[in-house]
Amino acid sequence: MKKIVTLVSVVLIGLTVKAQEGSQGLKGTWFATSQFGFQQTKTADEKNTSLSVLPIVGTFVTPSVVVGAGVGYINIKAESDAGTAAKTDLIVIQPLARKYWNIAGSLYFFGQAALPVITGKEKESGLKVNQFGLSVSGGFDYFITKNFSVEFSYDLANFTTTTLEPKNGEKTTVTNFGLAHVANVDPFYNTALAGSNPNLTSPLSFGFKFLF
Numbered sequence: 001m002k003k004i005v006t007l008v009s010v011v012l013i014g015l016t017v018k019a020q021e022g023s024q025g026l027k028g029t030w031f032a033t034s035q036f037g038f039q040q041t042k043t044a045d046e047k048n049t050s051l052s053v054l055p056i057v058g059t060f061v062t063p064s065v066v067v068g069a070g071v072g073y074i075n076i077k078a079e080s081d082a083g084t085a086a087k088t089d090l091i092v093i094q095p096l097a098r099k100y101w102n103i104a105g106s107l108y109f110f111g112q113a114a115l116p117v118i119t120g121k122e123k124e125s126g127l128k129v130n131q132f133g134l135s136v137s138g139g140f141d142y143f144i145t146k147n148f149s150v151e152f153s154y155d156l157a158n159f160t161t162t163t164l165e166p167k168n169g170e171k172t173t174v175t176n177f178g179l180a181h182v183a184n185v186d187p188f189y190n191t192a193l194a195g196s197n198p199n200l201t202s203p204l205s206f207g208f209k210f211l212f
Contacts, residue, residue, distance in 0.1 A: 026060040026211070033151075033209040035070070045081040050074070054092055066098040074118065090120035090129060106143040112136070112153065116160075126167030133160035139205070147212065153205045 037052040051074070058068020074090040096114035103109055118131040139153025158178050165171035 030059045031211045049077045064100040070094040088122040093117045108141045128165040131162040149209045
């Protein structure tokens, strides 16, 4: 009987220690990742290119809640043998918060809210571009090791308001709202940026994350 009680006690103590360790989870852990996008179309001598780079850094403020921010860059260019029709440089600032739920083992589901701000100018015409938005997304994060994971996410809801202000003339404001939308380009953007088909945001995201 004493052996059974001793064995049960050891098991309970082990489970308690493991629960206490698990309750700390990833609290205090930092992570770094980056979103990258490239798109190019060619028609005869016309070439339109869109490049985006968004490094993101964050930390687990609780075992399952993350806060972070991304600071990046978008370049949109339309050119041909006649020269450059449009060249747009945009800065992206995106604070975000994320909540994790464990599904099984190393697989987690997460919900994320982000507030992207995009601002810059089209250099050929002097057109100013300013966009503010709210993006709510969900996704899956698989931890291959304690320092490396692979994640996939998809926009569930997205709201943006974009102001295009020419050097001369009246400014235009474009407001968009979508639920589980597919990325598209507003015709007004396409005209204003010389037909370069810019994608300022994308609903799909796939990438790798490093934790330290």
